[in-house]
Amino acid sequence: QPVLTQSSSASASLGSSVKLTCTLSSGHSDYSIAWHRQQPGKAPRHLMKVESSGSYNKQSGVPDRFSGSSSGAARYLTISNLQSEDEADYYCETWDRKSLHVVFGGGTKLTVL
Amino acid sequence: QVQLVESGGGVVQPGTSLRLSCSASGFTFGYYAVHWVRQAPGKGLEWLGLASHDGTIQHYAISVRGRFTISRDNSKNTLYLRMDSLTYEDTAVYYCARYWDYVNDYWGQGTLVIVSS
Numbered sequence: 649q650p651v652l653t654q655s656s657s658a659s660a661s662l663g664s665s666v667k668l669t670c671t672l673s674s675g676h677s678d679y680s681i682a683w684h685r686q687q688p689g690k691a692p693r694h695l696m697k698v699e700s701s702g703s704y705n706k707q708s709g710v711p712d713r714f715s716g717s718s719s720g721a722a723r724y725l726t727i728s729n730l731q732s733e734d735e736a737d738y739y740c741e742t743w744d745r746k747s748l749h750v751v752f753g754g755g756t757k758l759t760v761l
Numbered sequence: 762q763v764q765l766v767e768s769g770g771g772v773v774q775p776g777t778s779l780r781l782s783c784s785a786s787g788f789t790f791g792y793y794a795v796h797w798v799r800q801a802p803g804k805g806l807e808w809l810g811l812a813s814h815d816g817t818i819q820h821y822a823i824s825v826r827g828r829f830t831i832s833r834d835n836s837k838n839t840l841y842l843r844m845d846s847l848t849y850e851d852t853a854v855y856y857c858a859r860y861w862d863y864v865n866d867y868w869g870q871g872t873l874v875i876v877s878s
Contacts, residue, residue: 682864684806691856692798692806694866707866739806743863748820750796750808750865 649744650676652753659759660730668725668756670740677721679742686755687736698723727758735760763787763867765857770872777847783840783857783869791815791835794860797842799853800871807853811860812840847876 651673660666672679680699684692696706696716704716713731717724727734740753769781783795797809809829810821816833830843840857854873858865 680863682866684865684868691868691870692858692865693868694864697862697864737805741806741865748811749822750798750811752798752806752808755805 654753665728670723672721681723682741683725765869767869767872770874772875781842785838790838801853
């Protein structure tokens with residue numbers, strides 16, 4: 649089944665931009681993924697789905713500061729004009745077409761400096 | 762608006778059973794598959810399993826297969842997770858999530874299960 653790899657941590661300054669990466673394992677580079685944000689002490693919130701083509705579909709209410717893109721097996725989440733509330737854990741998710749099981753990446757802890 | 766509310770968590774002893782509920786509102790519950798996901802303290806998200814929209818199909822993570830059972834009652838807009846033979850490693854916040862277009866697009870607020878003697 650697919651494996652999703654994320655960096656454990658990232659940091660960027662208030663008002664700047666950051667690009668988080670989620671990498672699909674070999675043989676799964678055509679999979680779409682979803683990005684979720686989990687603020688401290690809260691439940692995850694779905695942000696967007698990113699296709700292998702690079703197109704993305706945001707959840708209603710997600711600010712324009714958030715965008716998605718793709719390159720090969722990598723799926724990206726770019727956050728512009730970072731705000732303090734963006735300090736959170738970010739998880740990517742996909743599903744295995746054979747087993748129908750859902751897979752999560754290990755998450756990236758984003759610190760806003 | 763779409764809302765999912767988990768309940769049934771609490772402190773339980775090892776080896777016992779517990780049933781969690783997930784009450785849905787704001788959408789046609791019977792149209793959607795629904796998943797259970799948990800998060801141990803300080804850890805990442807772990808997928809547990811799903812029930813198809815009509816409840817006829819369930820899939821489980823290998824880690825809980827045979828101990829956890831997912832069911833749903835569409836007449837009550839409710840999803841269930843029965844957990845048997847609980848161990849300390851089952852201590853976590855348990856979330857339900859609606860599944861649409863191969864994505865968990867709405868999540869509940871979670872319910873905390875603590876397994877302790």
